[in-house]
Amino acid sequence: MPPGPSPSRPAPPAGVKVGLVLPLTGRGAELGRALFDAATLALFEVGSERLVLLPRDSAGLPDGAAEATRAALADGARLVLGPLFREEVEASAAVARSQGVALIGFSSDRTVAGNGVFLLGFTPEAQVARAVRHALAREVKAFGALVPSSVYGDATLAALKRELDEGGGTLVAVERYQSDGSDADRAVRQLARSAGSLQALFLPEGGAVLRQVAPLLPYYDIDPGKIRFIGTGLWEDRMLGREPAMQGAWFAGPQPGGAEAFIARFERAFGRRPHRLAGLGYDAVALAALLAQGGVEALADRGQLLNPSGFEGTDGLFRFLADGTAERGLAVIEIRPNGLQVIDPAPSSFEFAQQ
Template sequence: MMFRRLLPLLLAATLAACAQPKVSEGPAASQGNPATAQSDTWVTRPGEKEQITAAPQGAIEPQPLDPATPLPDAGPAPVLPPPVVIGGGIKIALLAPLSGRNAAVGQALQNAGELAVFDIGTEGFVLLPIDTEKAGAAAAAQEAIRQGAQAILGPLFAAQVPEVATVAMPANIPVITFSNDRMVAGPGVYVLGLSPLQALERTIAFARNRGYTDFAALVSDDALGVRVGAMVQEFIPASGGHLAKVETYSAGTNDFSSVARRASGGAAKEKTGPGYRALVLSESGPKLKQLAPWMPYHNIDPALVKVIGTPTWDDPSLGSEPGLAGAWFAAPDPAGRAAFEAKFRDTYGRVPPRVATIGYDGVALLAVIARMTNGPNFTPDQLTNPSGFAGVDGIFRFLPSGISQRGLAVFEVQRGGGKMIEGAPGSFEAVVN
């Protein structure tokens, strides 16, 4: 019952605080000419086009996904403020890239955490920002323990999580990573970032409820694509659907005409459908815009096939792609973060990157637990309570496996941006996915 009171407590506190292929035959260049688009990873990096409707053009916009490549140089390391201290006693380490190429993202995570301390933290709550880049993630974890941290938030990148966990586990200190990679979750290691796999599962379940039974998947051979391919082979049959095929293509390809033709079975220009009614894609960013025009040309017509994508599709520019008209994707409800973004902008004079919300939610979660009369008690029983917590990006909870589960809304790609067609759940009483 204590955690049933904690969920509305965190919700109320948060709301109050934030109150090269041939193109002579096929799609026109205006629809995303495959010969002119550039390759990219599935994370938006600083300087790319803003993908969230509520944030201004030019903001840093990584979805809560691990960058596949380093972000562009953020310039000199910022001058960091001292740790946020209210009194002294409960110490939480925040491990992030506070110097180097990813310093802008790390600084945003720290700033978001500071907001949560001042909004929710009680007397004696201390936030210890520690850089993971100067001496490495393991050294950062050792410094956290030296300073008496009782829990660790971070690191940002999945590759650093084992380094931190190796240091933290013998000291019985939980690690709540900002990564979204479910593969790094485990005993004492909790993944706070939004997994694209969970978002795809949410949308597939939504499609099943709308009567879609026959699915296919078109995935690249990079890390994300391989995991999406494995997920659909398990999840779709388990949900009562039929998986017709999983088509894989090279992540380095520029011949998206051939990719789309293989996915359709080669029946170009025949409007009878490719033999399935829903197609799951792992692609995003500029390469998605290279692929999209070829899909209807090769019989994957949006009038016949429902396309399903990842949270990175929360991009208003996708509405101009006819091949993605009416496509579905799951993502957090943007209404919850609008006030947070406004407060961050007013406080720090800049628009927060999309990932900043998990910095706020991570600190807020631990601050709420620290308020308990018997706290702080950052044990697995406390962190994995099934009632969950309410944050800027909606409700979330940690499963015993360390994977996080989030309440997500479902959106439809339309001109001008994604339109919400099913809202996010308000509690975990009903099944989220």
């Protein structure tokens, strides 16, 4: 008869099941697949033998997300990772809450956070806060704002107003424009009337519309040599250094180069460069693996997610706040002709993070 298990080496707990709800087909499938691949990489690199991942396809739809969440929970998941879009997170959260299960979503829309929902996504409000506080600390206090008429524009403008109110700054002028930039010329001309009173211009735009708007600013005498342009992580684009109007501009984002180790490992594993947000999938599974070491009970203990020291992710330090959003250690970055230059590094711990 074989000997029984040694009292000093108890058998490991049964597998701890975690749902992974992503758009693997339909809307957002490309990013969903990147998140899935990154999650798989984390499972192999740091996954506990106790962790069992249950991937389910949301098809990029709220109904699909709800059904995928129900399926994962029916199969024994005690934590849900994902889904991606705000509407999906809302639908999944309703299902997860009904069974007392926490959800770690990938959305950046803070309106769906809280009550058991934790968001890993980079919120624009946090990026605005970091950059504006940096400016205020350097006596850059008189702001103008050129903001798209969109939900994103509303959120970033509200964050700007909040930071200026709390930090002693002034919002001198605000102009809004259509989200496609079709009336940007009019908005810039209007804003130019206040240019003489501005120390900074808040411009939370990115991509093609930013490239359309930026040359208009000096054309209408909003001089980047006199007025500091301040934006968000949408400016994480080395090509912006080729736009003369953007040189010297500030924004907040992850420490440049911080994710290079993850990117290299992803490329070796899958033969392609990961999507910029793929690291969220890796971080979610790495965090789940850490919790799984404590068994099912640890997954049910939401206090574990609120560790004030935070966690080290692919893009640096992060921690969940009581409202369900993620606070991140962000750097302040300046756009220069030869690329992006860190002018205020990301904190190495939340003890030293700027408040």
